[in-house]
Amino acid sequence: MSTAPHDGKRVRFNIGDVVKVKDLNKSGHVRVPYYVRNKQGRVVQFCGLFLNPEDLAIGNTAGPAIELYRIAFNQADLWPEDVLNAGDQLVLEVYTHWLEEVFDTASISP
Amino acid sequence: MPHDHSNVAEHDALVVEDDAGNMEGQITVDALQELLVSKGLLTHPEVTQQIARLEAPGTHLGARIIAKAWTDNNFKHSLFENAKNAVVDMGIAVGEAQLIVVENTETTHNLITCTLCSCYPRSILGQPPSWYISKAYRARAVREPRAVLAEFGLNLSDDIDLIVHDSNADMRYLVLPQPPEGHASMTTEDLESCITRDHMIGVARDC
Numbered sequence: 105m106s107t108a109p110h111d112g113k114r115v116r117f118n119i120g121d122v123v124k125v126k127d128l129n130k131s132g133h134v135r136v137p138y139y140v141r142n143k144q145g146r147v148v149q150f151c152g153l154f155l156n157p158e159d160l161a162i163g164n165t166a167g168p169a170i171e172l173y174r175i176a177f178n179q180a181d182l183w184p185e186d187v188l189n190a191g192d193q194l195v196l197e198v199y200t201h202w203l204e205e206v207f208d209t210a211s212i213s214p
Numbered sequence: 215m216p217h218d219h220s221n222v223a224e225h226d227a228l229v230v231e232d233d234a235g236n237m238e239g240q241i242t243v244d245a246l247q248e249l250l251v252s253k254g255l256l257t258h259p260e261v262t263q264q265i266a267r268l269e270a271p272g273t274h275l276g277a278r279i280i281a282k283a284w285t286d287n288n289f290k291h292s293l294f295e296n297a298k299n300a301v302v303d304m305g306i307a308v309g310e311a312q313l314i315v316v317e318n319t320e321t322t323h324n325l326i327t328c329t330l331c332s333c334y335p336r337s338i339l340g341q342p343p344s345w346y347i348s349k350a351y352r353a354r355a356v357r358e359p360r361a362v363l364a365e366f367g368l369n370l371s372d373d374i375d376l377i378v379h380d381s382n383a384d385m386r387y388l389v390l391p392q393p394p395e396g397h398a399s400m401t402t403e404d405l406e407s408c409i410t411r412d413h414m415i416g417v418a419r420d421c
Contacts, residue, residue: 189360
């Protein structure tokens with residue numbers, strides 16, 4: 105699946121964009137594990153639009169479908185106190201409202 | 215991987231096992247089922263039928279997809295584009311939102327886990343193995359995946375990058391392992407028989 109526009113609307117992020125996972129400190133059902141919060145990664149895939157599981161968990165099915173992306177992180181960035189292979193990565197899915205674009209990309213390795 | 219609780223602190227109330235291995239949730243479910251049946255809202259055959267539906271898919275479906283990807287390059291690329299659509303013509307119906315096929319290469323190896331629960335491509339692989347559902351696997355696969363692989367007998371060399379996929383939302387994942395030596399002259403049946411569930415999850419590498 106490519107990062108193609110849907111319904112004529114552009115998606116928020118392009119493949120390769122550097123993003124940071126926000127810590128929204130949201131209670132209830134969330135799908136963003138703690139180990140990626142406040143971490144920087146790269147967008148590797150646009151998955152499509154899905155209903156927000158945070159709303160579905162409390163029976164709210166009326167919300168809009170939101171963008172879901174796969175984000176890749178260097179394992180060495182996720183677990184800085186561990187000794188890890190520089191090329192090892194972790195990829196997981198993050199909904200758009202948990203992501204913010206990073207403009208100073210000097211701090212992240214490609 | 216041994217199902218061992220000695221290293222796991224049981225702090226959360228959601229998954230509680232007593233010494234007999236009974237789960238609080240299971241006891242509640244059994245009681246609820248008894249109640250629904252006694253009130254005529256559910257029948258035992260209906261439950262059995264649903265269990266059969268859940269258990270009907272098996273690794274043979276995944277193996278068919280992998281074997282075909284090894285022999286048909288166009289099909290392989292259609293899997294990367296949209297796997298759910300790509301397998302429709304094989305008579306395989308992916309029930310999840312989307313299936314993402316991740317390819318092993320000479321320099322990369324993929325491993326699948328779900329840290330939040332036990333997301334798994336059940337509609338094509340059936341139920342996951344109990345070790346996949348264990349807290350130990352789910353916690354360690356993201357943090358120390360090489361050590362986890364070593365426990366499965368896979369010692370990944372340092373010149374191979376390990377990519378762990380945490381199946382935490384709507385996507386489901388299938389690892390496309392590298393084809394075996396001489397695969398071009400093997401029959402479909404032989405190809406399918408060398409593909410195991412462990413290959414498709416990523417705890418095994420060589421077919």
